[in-house]
Amino acid sequence: MQPNLNRLLRALAREGLEVTYDGRLYTVRLQGDANAPPAEVLLPPDLPVEGKAFRQLAHLAALKHPRGGEVLRVRATPDFHPGDSGVAIGSVLHTRGLVVPAAVGTDINCGMRLHVADLSVEDFLSRRDAFVERMKGHYFFGTRDVAMSSHAAEALLRDGIPGWLLETMEHPLGCAVKADLGQLDRESTRIHLGGSLEGDPAWAPSGLVKPGVVRDAGLATIGGGNHFVEVQRVEAVTDRARAWEWGVREGQLAFMIHSGSRDVGKHVGMAWLDRAREAWPQGASFPESGILPLADPELVAEYLRAEATAANYAFLNRLLLAELLRHTLRELFGDVEAPLVYDVPHNITLPWEGGWLARKGACPAEAGQPVIIPGSMGAASYLMVGCGDAAALASASHGAGRARSRFSMARGGADHREAALGLTGVDCITLRQERRIEEAPAAYKPIGPVVAAQVEAGIVREVARLAPLLTFKA
C-alpha cells in the first residue's frame, strides 16, 4: 500500500468521505448518507489514487431527484480520473427511473474500432512513407472525400450506419463501401448495437443537415486529446481459440481507431447539461455536486434520442476513418483483406437489467464480447474478451487512465518535455508538436497493472496484445 494512502484517507474523511480499502477494492460514500449505495473503485495498491475522482464518485452515488428514481450502483474502473462536469472518467452508473446526461458527458460514443489486415508488416513498412503521405492528406489536409447529401446525413443521424448505407449510392466513398457490401453485412454484427440507435436529426448542430445540400459533415476526422488512428502489429496472441474465431493472428498487421462524435456530441451533451438544469424542479435546491439527473419519462426518452443521434454519427465517423485507411492500403498494396474485428462505444447510456447503465470512459465487457483497451501513446493495446461480471457492472477500463493533466505536462519545463518526448518511442504523425508532450506515456498510468487488475477480478480475459507501428494524432 502506498505510504501516503492513510494520509489521503484521513484527508478525505475530513471532507466528509467514508473510504475503506481491502487492498483491491475501495468503497466510497458521503458520510451520513446511509441510503446512498457505496461507490466502488477497483484499484490495485500500486496505482495512484486521486481524491478529486473519489469525491466525484461519491457524489454520483448520492444523486437523487426530488420526483423519484434511484441510483442502484456506482462502480469505477482502475483507470478512473477526475472529469469535467463533475463526473469522473471511468465511472459506471446503474440507475432506475432516472438518467444523468453528465454521466456520459459531451464526448458521446467515444469508442474503439479494431481491424486486422492481410498484409505483412515488412510489406507495409516498405511503403510506409507513401502510406503516411496519403493518410496525412485524408486525416489532416482534407483530401478525403466524404461529402454527403442531406438525405444521407439525416438517415445517418436517425438510424446510424444502416440508414447511411441505404442513402450512399452517389457518394464516392460509398462506392468503395458498396464494393465491400458482402463484407459490411458480415461486419454489421461486429459493430456494437449494429452501429444503429434511434436518433433524431433535429438534435444535430444547426447546419449539419441542410435540405438539398451535399456537404462535408466533418466525418472521418480523428479529433483531439487521446484520440488516434494507429497502425499496429499483433505482437502476442494469448487466447488462440478466441483470436482464431475473431480472425486475429500473431504477427499480423492491424489498425485501431479511438474517436467519437466530434462537435455533434459536444453540441448534444452541452445542450442537455443546460436542459437538465432548466428541468430541475422549481424550488428544489441544486445538489452541491452540480450533477443533475433527469427523471421525467418524456424528458428521459428525449435525452436518449439526442444521445443516440450523436452516437450514430460517431459510429460512422469511426467507420469512415477505417474505410479511408483500408482504401489507402488497397491503393498501395492491391486487394488487401482488412476485416473489422469489433467497434465498441465506451461513452454511452444503454439499457441494463431493467434500468440504465451510463458508462463514461468504460468499455462494455459482457460475456463473450470483444473488449478493446488502448494503451497510451507508444504502449501496447489489448484485445480482451468480456466475462459479464455483474459486480463490475459488466464494464472494463477504456485505457490506462490519465495520471497528469495536459496542462501539467505542457508546463513541466524543458527537461520534463524532452524526457517525455524521448520516452514516446513511437512513430507519431501529427501536425501539432504539443500532442507529443500532452499525450506522452508519462502523462498516463502504466497499462499493464490496469489490465492485470481487471483480469484478476474476473472482468476480462486477454486475447491479444497489439504493439504500435505508427500513430496519427490530430
Added chain:
DNA sequence: ATGTGC
C-alpha cells in the same frame, strides 16, 4: 472531449 474561447 470540443471547428476548444475572450
